[in-house]
Amino acid sequence: MLEKIDLKKKCQGKEYKARLEEESAKLSVLQRQCKEAGIPVIIVFEGFGAAGKGTQINRLIQAMDPRGFSVYTSNKESEDERLHPFLWRYWTKIPAKGRFAIFDRSWYRRVLVDRFDKITKKEELPSAFHDILSFERQLTDDGTVIIKFFLYISKEEQKKRFKLLEDSKETAWKVTEADWKRNKEYSEYLKINEEMLEKTDMDYAPWVIVEAMDKNYAALKIISSVTARLEKELEKKAALTKSEKKAAKVVDKYKSGVLSGVDLSKALSNKEYKQKLDSLQKKMEILHSELYRLRIPVVICFEGWDAGGKGGAIKRLTSHMDPRGYQVNPTASPNDTEKAHHYLWRFWNNMPKAGHIAIFDRTWYGRVMVERIEGFCSEAEWKRAYQEINEMEEHLTNSGCIVLKFWLHIDKDEQERRFKERMENPAKQWKITDEDWRNREKWDEYEKAVDEMLVRTSTTYAPWEIVEANSKYYARVKVLKTVVEAMEKEIEKRKK
DSSP states (O other): OGGGSOTTOOOOHHHHHHHHHHHHHHHHHHHHHHHHHTOOEEEEEEESTTSOHHHHHHHHHTTSOGGGEEEEEOOSOOHHHHTSOTTHHHHTTOOOTTOEEEEESOGGGGGTHHHHTTSSOGGGHHHHHHHHHHHHHHHHHTTOEEEEEEEEOOHHHHHHHHHHHHTSTTTGGGOOHHHHHHHHTHHHHHHHHHHHHHHHOBTTBOEEEEEOSSHHHHHHHHHHHHHHHHHHHHHHHHHSOOOOOOOOOOOGGGSSOSGGGOOTTOOOOHHHHHHHHHHHHHHHHHHHHHHHHHTOOEEEEEEESTTSSHHHHHHHHHTTSOGGGEEEEEOOSOOHHHHTSOTTHHHHTTOOOTTOEEEEESOGGGGGTHHHHTTSSOHHHHHHHHHHHHHHHHHHHHTTOEEEEEEEEOOHHHHHHHHHHHHHOTTTGGGOOHHHHHHHHTHHHHHHHHHHHHHHHOOSSSOEEEEEOSSHHHHHHHHHHHHHHHHHHHHHHHHO
């Protein structure tokens, strides 16, 4: 495919200057309009070594307000990045609404350079491509504009540029043995790049092939492609019908769902509780050390009814853990910075590195519960969230993470009893709010939403565990037992 591209295209000095000035003026205006419209923009630069990615990024940003963009270079993973799922380093850098993020090489490194260098194994490629496509689709579905450039030069031109760089003391460091190896095996690396382009050229994030032999021609093609795309996206947004966000109607097939079959009579005596709790917490202390030694990351999610006992379960779960090895992340309503990003962004920022545990007291599932019921997101947004969440959790597990999800279930009478108990106890009054009582009035709506959530997001790699929580003792022991067993299973697997 790439070999059929005409690399002889050029642009002369006068024409280049005139057109560059025109497109630069456009881009300056469009950047401001994107800010006003709240459109986040990601611009990706990939291509062959010495194709001029740095030069072209520098030319592009000359027309832009530097306060509105950030430039990121994706070199080899740092030690901290290697300890996280590979998309973590990019999720944490996605732009807020109205801002631009420019990547000099990107998440495609996993299926290009790392693949060529045998860092990415052949059997890992399908999941890597899947994760990349999911990542881009989730962002574009949420309104992010992704513009991807692939800078293409010939083998001979690359060799010539490498030699020029090596001839100067100031630039010789830019050329590595790995660069020369890819030039020597240009045909093989070309095929890897062509496969990547074919597999990831999607209508929501298409590739623009840039003939980069002539730097002026390349610069004009890049800036004109950016302005044309931004004009199109701004027109598209302006044409969207403005409608009030409404909570979606729940499909009747979930009316008699998962929760209706839960046996809430399960309980433990005080004696049984203390014995089991002590045994499990001692195991947890040992397992936590093993997790760190084997570099196994763990994500533990707690959802459930208000007053369902999430805090108590988390307290018993962590009591014998090393506090340096876990982090509890309480999830409140998103702040202004969080609202300006994709809803998953704030959770990606708290994902654990290898050997650590992240515990979420309420999670990304708020998208398909409270945000759905209260109308904080559109019907289209919460409906696509099921797939987005499943894909995120699949990426975590593909990266070696244990993902555990608990729904702490109580009945309506038990919730009322606990609410009243909190109101009558000065030490617990802070736990009950007017919002809790308002949410209770929508119990039936929430129950239907929870049933649908459990059905659509309980997967083989990240299944839901429904915890019968009318008995706090029983619930705490079940949570601990489930976590311990999952950790033991994974540790045993890693030791083989």
